[in-house]
Amino acid sequence: xxxxxxxxxxxxxxxxxxxxxxxxxxxxxxxxxxxxxxxxxxxxxxxxxxxxxxxxxxxxxxxxxxxxxxxxxxxxxxxxxxxxxxxxxxxxxxxxxxxxxxxxxxxxxxxxxxx
Amino acid sequence: xxxxxxxxxxxxxxxxxxxxxxxxxxxxxxxxxxxxxxxxxxxxxxxxxxxxxxxxxxxxxxxxxxxxxxxxxxxxxxxxxxxxxxxxxxxxxxxxxxxxxxxxxxxxxxx
Numbered sequence: 606x607x608x609x610x611x612x613x614x615x616x617x618x619x620x621x622x623x624x625x626x627x628x629x630x631x632x633x634x635x636x637x638x639x640x641x642x643x644x645x646x647x648x649x650x651x652x653x654x655x656x657x658x659x660x661x662x663x664x665x666x667x668x669x670x671x672x673x674x675x676x677x678x679x680x681x682x683x684x685x686x687x688x689x690x691x692x693x694x695x696x697x698x699x700x701x702x703x704x705x706x707x708x709x710x711x712x713x714x715x716x717x718x719x720x
Numbered sequence: 721x722x723x724x725x726x727x728x729x730x731x732x733x734x735x736x737x738x739x740x741x742x743x744x745x746x747x748x749x750x751x752x753x754x755x756x757x758x759x760x761x762x763x764x765x766x767x768x769x770x771x772x773x774x775x776x777x778x779x780x781x782x783x784x785x786x787x788x789x790x791x792x793x794x795x796x797x798x799x800x801x802x803x804x805x806x807x808x809x810x811x812x813x814x815x816x817x818x819x820x821x822x823x824x825x826x827x828x829x830x831x
Contacts, residue, residue, distance in 0.1 A: 647823040648763070648807065661818060696762060706751050706770060706811060709819070711762035 609712035611697050617718045623685040626715045628697030629678055638709060639672055639682050640696040648696075654680065687719045722746045724822035726808055731828045732798055740793045740825045742808035750811040752791045754782050757824065758804045766793070768811075795827075803829045 610629040618624055630637045638653040652662040657674045665672070669688070674680040684691055694716050698709040724744045732738040744752065751770040755763040769775055769784035769791060781794040793806055805824040812820065 648821045650818050650821075653818070664818075706753075706768045708753075708765045708768070711764070713762050 609697055609699055609710055611695075611712035611715050613715060614713060615716045615718075617720065618687055619720050620688055621686045622719075623683065624687045624691075624717060624719075626682040626695050626697075626717070628680045628682070628712060630680070630697070630699030631710055632678065633701065634699035634710075635702050636700045636707075636709075637674060637680050638698040638700075639680070640698065640711075641693045642696060642714075643693045651682070684717075687717075689719045692717055692719050722810075722812075722820050724808060724810060724820055726806075726822040726825045728823070729826045729828065731830060732795075734798055734800060734829055734831050736798050737794065737796050738798060738827065740795070740806050740827065742791045742793070742822055744789050744791070744808070744810045744820070744822075746810045746812055746820055748813040749786065749789075750813060752782075752784055753809040753811065753819065754791075754793045755807045755809065756804050757807060763807055766806075798829050800829050800831070803827060 612627045635656055639651040640648050642648045651664045652672045653660055654674045672682045694714045696711050696714045698711045700707045700709045726742045751768055753768050754766040756766050757763040767782040769782050772786055774781055774783045779796045784791045805826045807824040808822045809819040
């Protein structure tokens with residue numbers, strides 16, 4: 606299996622622009638997670654989906670952030686408008702099912718820099 | 721509240737042994753994960769402990785004490801490639817799937 610795929614790997618944009626991050630989970634995995642990682646705050650869960658349905662979006666910073674999962678093999682995280690404080694590495698992860706101890710498999714991440 | 725603590729940074733010598741500690745306070749607990757993250761890369765799974773005691777996987781071992789809210793990752797015969805950050809994460813009860821992540825311990829291996 607190719608693992609979790611994310612695109613783009615790097616994104617540099619200017620403040621106010623829209624940013625769309627993409628993720629393809631491992632085939633057959635029912636759960637998809639979006640994380641943000643910064644030096645200051647570490648790894649933070651933004652939102653997760655079960656069978657394409659958003660379950661918990663309490664980690665989404667504000668209304669500028671939105672996530673969708675139109676089908677089992679694709680998800681997007683959109684920031685509109687972007688701000689410099691959004692600069693971070695955004696990881697997508699997937700897991701087979703939600704059980705205690707179920708391993709999450711991370712994608713390579715998207716390094717976002719908002720100028 | 722829910723909290724996980726681990727040292728920010730540790731330094732060890734190639735060939736030696738190092739122990740990375742993690743303490744947690746969570747409302748409900750199922751088990752504890754350890755992930756390895758090399759600089760600029762994604763976290764990768766190392767271990768998951770549910771029961772008290774030590775679990776060994778080659779050069780890496782992980783220990784859990786549920787009564788003490790304490791875990792450690794033990795790395796033996798350190799190699800330069802072990803230089804990475806090590807993140808512990810607590811797995812809460814199944815009704816809430818959000819893992820509680822530590823900030824990570826940056827391990828520096830010196831020749």
